[in-house]
Every structure is written in structure tokens, then in C-alpha cells.
Amino acid sequence: MNPSQAAPGSQASLREANRLRVLEALRDQGAMTQVEIAGFTGLSPATVSNMVKELDTSGAVELEPSIRNGRRAVLVSLATGSTLIAGIAFGDRDVRVALGTSPRDIIGRQRMPLPADHAADEGMDRASRLLLDLVEKAGKTMADVRAVGVGIPAPVDSVSGQVGSESILPGWRGVAVAAEMQGRIQAPVAVDNTSNLAALGELRCGVLQGVQHGVYIKLSYGVGAGLILDGDLFRGAAGTAGEIGHLTIDENGPVCRCGNRGCLETYIGARGLLDALASSHGPLSLRDVITRALDGDPGCRRVLEDAGRHLGVAVAGLVNLLNPEVIVLGGQLSRVGSIILSPMRASLERCAIPSAAASVVLRESELEMDADVVGALVSAAALLPAGAGVLATAVSIS
Ligand SMILES: [Zn+2]
Incomplete structure (x- = not known):
């Protein structure tokens, strides 16, 4: 899902779209002052100021005193030391992937349609490619992705870790999604049903x-x-x-x-x-x-x-x-x-x-179509060892 699709109307989605514009501008342009961010994104200086404050509090950006055009200025940049987490939500007809430094701080997202009768392998391959693409765009490597949450629109057996229905998502029957995705992504993976994850997303962030x-x-x-x-x-x-x-x-x-x-x-x-x-x-x-x-x-x-x-x-x-x-x-x-x-x-x-x-x-x-992918990020953050920066962020929003 691109930012404009994520923003059909509500205040929350507008704020989310603005936040993403600031993060993407920093990702694409490197460090900037708040005035430069406003000029680049077209957002008002007041909106940029609030957004930067919020991103600084959550640890998604770093602020550094500097000199610009002979004047003292504060440069805003993406937090380089950030641990990255990813959320992947398979829908009945698509897959959406989000990369973030915390469930609230998504720095990039992508969506790709999937045929209704796709095989699990095909779905997981596409999701892994989308994730790799997002990671590369952020100037990072897959080694920076420390945990991934995956949502499947079918019952997931929490004991066996397998998609627990013969008929609800036929191409995924009996697949041990966490192990399969872990093999593709080389990071710990948590798997859950997308309705559960959407509830978790709304609980922590919505x-x-x-x-x-x-x-x-x-x-x-x-x-x-x-x-x-x-x-x-x-x-x-x-x-x-x-x-x-x-x-x-x-x-x-x-x-x-x-x-x-x-x-x-x-x-x-x-x-x-x-x-x-x-x-x-x-x-x-x-x-x-x-x-x-x-x-x-x-x-x-x-x-x-x-x-x-x-x-x-x-x-x-x-x-x-x-x-x-x-x-x-x-x-x-x-x-x-x-x-x-x-x-x-x-x-x-x-x-x-x-x-x-x-x-x-x-x-x-409140999170609309993003609820499940935000929940997937919450479940990814929960996999990180205590002390990882992103976990502190995830806990602070609960
Ligand atoms: Zn039924």
C-alpha cells in the first residue's frame, strides 16, 4: 500500500501519511533541517516541527546541531543505529509489507496483488522480495532486520505453527510458515492470524x-x-x-x-x-x-x-x-x-x-487497512531481546 492509499480521510491516516512523507524524504535526501524538510515535502513548518518531535521521542530520527548557511541549525536524520523490524500481512488477494523502526515508525511499505489460489511458496517468495526491496531502498541490508511478524488470513495453530485449516486457504495447507519464512529472511519470525494481528495493532497503536x-x-x-x-x-x-x-x-x-x-x-x-x-x-x-x-x-x-x-x-x-x-x-x-x-x-x-x-x-x-500489518510489527517487536532499542519503543506506546 502506498502512502496515498493509506490516507482515506481520517485524521489518523493523514498524520500517518505525513509522517511517512517526512521519513521517506529523510531516507531519500539524507539529513535535512526542518525548514528543508518542509520545503521538500510541502508540509507546513508547524506540521514538520510536531512530526520531528514525535519521531525524535520514538527514536526514529536523530537530531544533531550544525551550521547551515552560516547559521546554527539542527539537522534531522534517520536514526542510523535503529534496529529494523518488518510486518507482512497476507490478504485474500494481496500481500502488504511494512518496514519500520517500531510499530509506529514505518519507514516504507509495499503491496503486491496475489491470485486467490496462489501457492504458499509463491506468496512467501513475493513477500520476501518486497521486503528485500524495502530494505535496500532504506539503504540497509537484511542483516539489519532483526524480527518479522507475519499474518495469514486463516487459522494458525500456535502449537504446531502450521496453517491450521484444510480448506480456508488451500495453497497454504499444513505449511509451517514461521520456519519457511525464517529460511528466506534469516531473522526470527512470528506467525499469527491476520484478525488477531489487526486486534493487536489496534490495541497497541489504534x-x-x-x-x-x-x-x-x-x-x-x-x-x-x-x-x-x-x-x-x-x-x-x-x-x-x-x-x-x-x-x-x-x-x-x-x-x-x-x-x-x-x-x-x-x-x-x-x-x-x-x-x-x-x-x-x-x-x-x-x-x-x-x-x-x-x-x-x-x-x-x-x-x-x-x-x-x-x-x-x-x-x-x-x-x-x-x-x-x-x-x-x-x-x-x-x-x-x-x-x-x-x-x-x-x-x-x-x-x-x-x-x-x-x-x-x-x-x-483507526488503523483501517493497516491494522494487521501494524499488528505484525508489534508481534515482530515482541521477538526482540530486551534492551533492543525498538522494543523500548514498542513498549512505550502500549
Ligand atoms: Zn465455515
Whole structure:
């Protein structure tokens, strides 16, 4: 994902895009004064000043007194001694890679499309090449990358480390991703499900900061959830907690890709939504459905409203079980906002225990499409030995 894609509207994404512009300018131009950074990036001097202060606090840049044009000046440069960490998030149709000095200090990112039925080897090769490319652009070597977090959009067995489903991501079945990626990257690798990582990203750097009990729901081609309990990510016995997409909504419903009948995902996953529109609208992509719904297309709005209703029933179950303070909606489909949120809220209020439903707040994701890759960086930072600079940074933001 490039910076302009990372910034659809919100204050947080605007700040993130500005931060990336400053870091990229320093990476490409070398040390500069704040006036020069403002001139080079087109950002206002006040914005640059705030950004540099923030980057200095997090250790991503170094400040050095100097003389410029006969005057005293402070030169800002990328922190050379920084340990680098990387986050890799495989989506259903793409892979995104981010390189940073901490989960908040991303110095570069790249995205590449992946075919839906790609083999694991191909996905991992492409991700490794993207990472190498980012590292070289930053003027570093792979030896500077000390840890990598990887997200997979399927259950990952935390005991065996393998992608734990025969049918959810067929090309990755049984692959021990951490070991395979470690072989390619020569750095320690942590692997988790992308919904878990998105929850972790929002917990450390986004809308779930300070929340004790929360749920992150990822609505994309599939649907998944990451659970925050007692202020930390809850993975369950084998790492597959939060598989909300495969909760049974109707025992006699359509057969799901997991082999069960009537899973939530058969109603609100991309395949179900697109099938429902095929006879009236012809072949559409998920992105088409989102765009058309936002433009007011009644059919597209209707299937998304129905999806919101079904989602609310499943979420009511979660609310009764866990009594969370906050539920965050993220993933591509969350971009339709109230088209899904309003019917979801109505179902939730109808189906959950009133006191639990009344105490839960529904929020939109703050990190948006970056939540999983930021979570991957958080999980990478956690692999570093205590004392590494980046770990201190990661801890300071929690
Ligand atoms: Zn299923």
C-alpha cells in the first residue's frame, strides 16, 4: 500500500501519511533541517516541527546541531543505529509489507496483488522480495532486520505453527510458515492470524488502546475476529480463538468452504454477497459492491444491510459470552460504515442481553487497512531481546 492509499480521510491516516512523507524524504535526501524538510515535502513548518518531535521521542530520527548557511541549525536524520523490524500481512488477494523502526515508525511499505489460489511458496517468495526491496531502498541490508511478524488470513495453530485449516486457504495447507519464512529472511519470525494481528495493532497503536476487553472484527473476503481480554490478545488453546466467520448461524444453511453448513461467512463473506448479486448485477468484485453501495445502488445496499443483520446475530453471541467494552469493525467492507453498522446494531440489541448490549460501544477501525500489518510489527517487536532499542519503543506506546 502506498502512502496515498493509506490516507482515506481520517485524521489518523493523514498524520500517518505525513509522517511517512517526512521519513521517506529523510531516507531519500539524507539529513535535512526542518525548514528543508518542509520545503521538500510541502508540509507546513508547524506540521514538520510536531512530526520531528514525535519521531525524535520514538527514536526514529536523530537530531544533531550544525551550521547551515552560516547559521546554527539542527539537522534531522534517520536514526542510523535503529534496529529494523518488518510486518507482512497476507490478504485474500494481496500481500502488504511494512518496514519500520517500531510499530509506529514505518519507514516504507509495499503491496503486491496475489491470485486467490496462489501457492504458499509463491506468496512467501513475493513477500520476501518486497521486503528485500524495502530494505535496500532504506539503504540497509537484511542483516539489519532483526524480527518479522507475519499474518495469514486463516487459522494458525500456535502449537504446531502450521496453517491450521484444510480448506480456508488451500495453497497454504499444513505449511509451517514461521520456519519457511525464517529460511528466506534469516531473522526470527512470528506467525499469527491476520484478525488477531489487526486486534493487536489496534490495541497497541489504534482505537483499542487502553481497552481491557474488546473485539476486532475483520470484514473482507472472509470474516474473522481478534479478541482482547484483560488488556491482551486472547488466542485460545491452539491460537484459533475468534473464528467468528465459522460460527453456525443456520444448521440447514448453505455449505461453507470449511465444510460446515450455515456459517456466518456463507452469509456475509464475499462469495455469499457476490452470489446474491450475480443474477441481478452480473459478475462484480467486492470493491464494486462497496463502491456501488456507497453510490446508493439499492441491490448492493440490500445485501450489505442483510450482512449487517447476520453479523449482529453472531456478535450478540460474542457480547453475551465476553461482555466487551468495545467492538471495532475493520477490513474492506467496514468502509460502507452505517450501511452495515446500523442493521448490525439493531440485531445486536435484539439478540444480546440488554445490559451487555447497552454497555458495548461500536467503533470503526483507526488503523483501517493497516491494522494487521501494524499488528505484525508489534508481534515482530515482541521477538526482540530486551534492551533492543525498538522494543523500548514498542513498549512505550502500549
Ligand atoms: Zn465455515
